[in-house]
Amino acid sequence: MDAPEPTGRRAHGGPPAVVLVGPPGAGKTTVGRVLADRLGLAYRDTDADIELAAGKPIAEIFIDEGEPHFRDLERAAVRAALEGHGGVLSLGGGAVMDDGVRALLAGLPVAFLDVGLHDAVRRVGLDAPRPLLAVNPRQRWRELMDVRRPLYTEVARAVVATDDRTPQDVAAAVLDALQLKDA
Ligand SMILES: Nc1ncnc2c1ncn2[C@@H]1O[C@H](COP(=O)(O)OP(=O)(O)OP(=O)(O)O)[C@@H](O)[C@H]1O
Numbered sequence: 001m002d003a004p005e006p007t008g009r010r011a012h013g014g015p016p017a018v019v020l021v022g023p024p025g026a027g028k029t030t031v032g033r034v035l036a037d038r039l040g041l042a043y044r045d046t047d048a049d050i051e052l053a054a055g056k057p058i059a060e061i062f063i064d065e066g067e068p069h070f071r072d073l074e075r076a077a078v079r080a081a082l083e084g085h086g087g088v089l090s091l092g093g094g095a096v097m098d099d100g101v102r103a104l105l106a107g108l109p110v111a112f113l114d115v116g117l118h119d120a121v122r123r124v125g126l127d128a129p130r131p132l133l134a135v136n137p138r139q140r141w142r143e144l145m146d147v148r149r150p151l152y153t154e155v156a157r158a159v160v161a162t163d164d165r166t167p168q169d170v171a172a173a174v175l176d177a178l179q180l181k182d183a
């Protein structure tokens, strides 16, 4: 599970300063933490919120209750996070598939972290298991992106390429694209 939220940073009601979307391996969690540091704001991740509430990792929620149940939890988690958080928010990779989630994102400073197959597969091989990519990750990732790329693009105010860039460089590009300044 993700590490707990660092304390002492500003989190307040109202919409987030930045919302990150993108596929597994785009770097939403990694870049989100860098952005929160730079902006002096709290960081929140709907995947971590769901795991905390369920008391188990997402991979186990998929196994025990199935993906449709996870998507219900995710819609509720996104709604709650958008209502009560003024910091940097990362959404789970599949959250944009839900019409209700996309409607909630309208007008918000959403950045789509884009990534190509090569870098994505290399990155997701590095850490926690992703249930949707457990079998044949290259083909599954391609299939996911065919469906999701138009949805990420639809909700995004900025599209930021991440291939061959460090998380710090990506964070700087997000700030630039959304015209935000460091704390
Ligand atoms: N720009 C980058 N360059 C190199 N490695 C990166 C970059 N961004 C993230 N990573 C690494 O890739 C892995 C996946 O990153 P991360 O967990 O941030 O992705 P994510 O978009 O949050 O994925 P998920 O949708 O599964 O939550 C991590 O090991 C992270 O350290």
Ligand SMILES: O=C(O)C1=C[C@@H](O)[C@@H](O)[C@H](O)C1
Pocket: 023, 024, 047, 058, 091, 092, 093, 094, 095, 130, 131, 132
């Ligand atoms: O791409 C997806 O559908 C997912 C991405 C992760 O962030 C988690 O939300 C979960 O593993 C599903």
Ligand SMILES: [Mg+2]
Pocket: 028, 029, 030, 045, 047, 090
């Ligand atoms: Mg993540």
